[in-house]
Every structure is written in C-alpha cells, then in structure tokens.
Amino acid sequence: MHEGKYLPGLIVAFAALPAHAQQASPTPTPPPPTITTIPAIIPERFSIGPPNQTPTPVPVPTPTPTAAPAATPTPRVTAPVQRPPAPQATQAIAAPTPSPTVIATPVPDMVPPKPQVIASPLPAPVPTEQSSPLLWALLGAGATASAGFAGWLLLRRRRAIEEVPAPVVVAPAAPPSPPPQLPPTRGVTPARVTPPVSAEPFEIIFQPLRIEIGTQEIVIDLELLIANTSGTGADGVRVSAAAISASPRQDAVLAAFQGQSQFAEMAGPFDLPAGEGGRLPLQLRLARDTLHVVDLGGRPMFVPIVAIDLRWRAGLSIRRHAASFMLGGAGPSGKPAPIWLDRGQPRGPFVASRYTPSA
Incomplete structure (x- = not known):
C-alpha cells in the first residue's frame, strides 16, 4: 500500500533529474552522464527496496556531500542534485503521513545509483567531444577564409590606388609682359582725325555710244552719269562739253576751254541733291x-578727247568741276584704241578712260 502511494512522487522526482542532467550535459565533467542514465535504473531500484526497509542505507548519505563537490566542481551540477529530492519527496510523502521516516527514505534511494552508473558507457558526451573539434575546425576555416578574403580586398584596393595615374600639375603660364611704354614727348599734340572727304564734288561716268566719220565732221554720241558726292545739294547745275583731237597741244586746249568765261551751256540748269545723280545724253561734233x-605705217588715224565742264550755285558763289575723257575702240588691253580713217565707219564697242592733263 505504501508502495503505491510513494510511486508517483518518486517517478516525478527522478523524471526531473534527467531534464536537469540534459541541460548540464554540454560540460565535459562526468556528473552530467551519470544523471542522464538514472531513469533506466529507477524502476529496478524502486521494485527491490520497499519504503519500510531497514535503516541500512542511512550511512550512505555521507558520500553524497563528498561526491557532490568532487563530481561537480561547477555550481551548475550541485544545484539540480539538491533541488529535486528535497521538495518533491517532501510533498509526496507529507500527504499521507507526517512521520519523519518517510522523509529519510527517498534520500538513500537517490544516492546509491551514482556509483553504479559511473562504470557504464557514456554515450552523451561522445558526440559532444567529437563535434567540438569539428565545430572549431569549421570556425577556424571560416575565420581563415574571411581573413584571406579581407587581405585580397586590401591588396586589390592598394593595386587600384597604385594604378591611378597621378594628376599632372600644369605650371601656371607666366603672365604676358606688358608692352614697353614709350616716354611721353613734350610739346607734341596729336593730330586730329578727320573723316575722308571726296576729292571731287561730282562723280562722272562717261559712256560712248557711237562714233560716225563724215566728210566734213566727226559725230560722237555719248551719255553722262553724274552723281553728287559733295555732301551738300547743288542748285542750278549746268553742263558744257567739247570734243578735240589728241595732239601735242591738247593740255593747253583743255585748259583754255575749262577756263573761258563764255560758257556754252549744253544742258540745264537742274538741281542735284546730295547723294543723288542723273543721266544726261549728249551729242558732240568735231570739224574734220x-x-x-597721225600717219602710222602709212595709215591715217586720230584719238578723240571730250572735255566736260560743270558749274553750279553754292550759296552766293559759283563753283566749277571739270573732267576729260579719251575714247576710241576697245583695244586688247581694255584701253581706247585709235580711230582709223581709212576703214570706213568704226564699229563698236567703244570705251573711254579718264584723262588727267599734265601740270
């Protein structure tokens, strides 16, 4: 009867011991394997010894305090050995009978298994001891690989830094030296810059149209293009023209024509504003x-010259402008060629060039 009452309490007490032993198994000390194998021995111990046996196991508790510090130097193992027997056995036995004999019975039941289990093989620590070197080997290999990879990255970074070309430092160009300054001259005033003024107040373009040789005279048809380039308007412009033959006295004849007081007006008067121009057709006659x-190689020829005289009113004064042109057939060089008298009527085209009398 008493055996049936104590059986649940003892099973609970011994069942807690394997759990604590499994938690302490990672330590390399021998006590953890002793605790893990206790559940296999508890049924045999419980069936052999009844709760009311003789107090022969009383002297056994003496090795319990000695074995506890020797077997478990660490505080982890001693704690689970003392916890389960005292509270669990007290609660289970105190329920039916408060006698002190019940409290002493569980203590010898738990202590004797320890010397019997020490000789048994220890399966639990074997995998732990075998796995620890493998784990450390794996950790060492990982650390070595990490160190090698870090060294490779560092070496690669150093090579990349060494391969970067150093920036070329361009020396700043020297500032250009200022041009030498000339010493100031005393007593010299700079001349005023005046805009260019046209040398002639009028621009005349001479265009010969026809030259006809008759028995009594030479007829010349021409056209004048007159433009006012003086910058001021010209009022009452009058035009006079005369045809002469080139000769050794041609300059004197031209000067006499342009300086005569009697003015043979051929066109006008008309007003010509500044910057404007006009076209004037003329016909001149030259007595044969x-x-x-001039006889050139037995052949007669001559060169006609046309003198132009312009007069206009500028305020209260009369101003004058003269120009002379030599005309003829178009020569090889573009200059006027002489007019031959033995070839009949000359044929164009006709050209003219400006003639300037010698001083």
Missing part, C-alpha cells in the same frame, strides 16, 4: 579740218 591726224 581741226583733227590732228
């Missing part, structure tokens, strides 16, 4: 007996 004929 006044020609200066």
Whole structure:
C-alpha cells in the first residue's frame, strides 16, 4: 500500500533529474552522464527496496556531500542534485503521513545509483567531444577564409590606388609682359582725325555710244552719269562739253576751254541733291579740218578727247568741276584704241578712260 502511494512522487522526482542532467550535459565533467542514465535504473531500484526497509542505507548519505563537490566542481551540477529530492519527496510523502521516516527514505534511494552508473558507457558526451573539434575546425576555416578574403580586398584596393595615374600639375603660364611704354614727348599734340572727304564734288561716268566719220565732221554720241558726292545739294547745275583731237597741244586746249568765261551751256540748269545723280545724253561734233591726224605705217588715224565742264550755285558763289575723257575702240588691253580713217565707219564697242592733263 505504501508502495503505491510513494510511486508517483518518486517517478516525478527522478523524471526531473534527467531534464536537469540534459541541460548540464554540454560540460565535459562526468556528473552530467551519470544523471542522464538514472531513469533506466529507477524502476529496478524502486521494485527491490520497499519504503519500510531497514535503516541500512542511512550511512550512505555521507558520500553524497563528498561526491557532490568532487563530481561537480561547477555550481551548475550541485544545484539540480539538491533541488529535486528535497521538495518533491517532501510533498509526496507529507500527504499521507507526517512521520519523519518517510522523509529519510527517498534520500538513500537517490544516492546509491551514482556509483553504479559511473562504470557504464557514456554515450552523451561522445558526440559532444567529437563535434567540438569539428565545430572549431569549421570556425577556424571560416575565420581563415574571411581573413584571406579581407587581405585580397586590401591588396586589390592598394593595386587600384597604385594604378591611378597621378594628376599632372600644369605650371601656371607666366603672365604676358606688358608692352614697353614709350616716354611721353613734350610739346607734341596729336593730330586730329578727320573723316575722308571726296576729292571731287561730282562723280562722272562717261559712256560712248557711237562714233560716225563724215566728210566734213566727226559725230560722237555719248551719255553722262553724274552723281553728287559733295555732301551738300547743288542748285542750278549746268553742263558744257567739247570734243578735240589728241595732239601735242591738247593740255593747253583743255585748259583754255575749262577756263573761258563764255560758257556754252549744253544742258540745264537742274538741281542735284546730295547723294543723288542723273543721266544726261549728249551729242558732240568735231570739224574734220581741226583733227590732228597721225600717219602710222602709212595709215591715217586720230584719238578723240571730250572735255566736260560743270558749274553750279553754292550759296552766293559759283563753283566749277571739270573732267576729260579719251575714247576710241576697245583695244586688247581694255584701253581706247585709235580711230582709223581709212576703214570706213568704226564699229563698236567703244570705251573711254579718264584723262588727267599734265601740270
């Protein structure tokens, strides 16, 4: 009867011991394997010894305090050995009978298994001892690989830094030296810059149209293009023109024509504002007996010259402008060629060039 009452309490007490032993198994000390194998021995111990046995196991508790510090130097193992027997056995036995004999019975039941289990093989620590070197080997290999990878990255970074070309430092260009300054001159005033003024107040373009040789005279048809380039308007412009033959006295004849007081007006008067121009057709006649004929290689020829005289009113004064042109057939060089008198009527085209009398 008493055996049936104590059986649940003892099973609970011994069942707690394997749990604590499994938690302390990682330590390399021998006590953990002793605790793990206790559940296999508890049924045999419980069936052999009844709760009311003789107090022969009383002297056994003496090795319990000695074995506890020797077997478990660490505080982890001693704690689970003292916890389960005292509270669990007291609660289970105190329920049916408060006698002190019940409290002493569980203590010898728990202590004797320890010397019997020490000789048994220890399966639990074997995998722990075998796995620890493997774990440390794996950790060492990982650390070695990490160190090697870090060294490779560092070496690669150093090579990349060494391969970067150093920036080329360009020396700043020296500032250009200022041009040498000339010493100031005393007593010299700079000349005023005046805008260019046209040398002639009028621009005249001479265009010969026809030259006809008659028995009594030479007829010349021409056209004048007159433009006012003086910058001021010209009022009452009058035009006079005369045809002469080139000769050794041609400059004197031209000067006499342009300086005469009697002005043979041929066109006008008309006003010509500044910057404007006009077209004026003219026809001149030259008496054949006044020609200066030159015999060149047995052939007669002459060169006509046309003198132009312009007069206009500028305020209260009369101003004058003269120009002379030599005309003829178009020569090889673009200059006027002489007019031959033995070839009949000359044929164009005709050209003219400006003639300037010698001083």
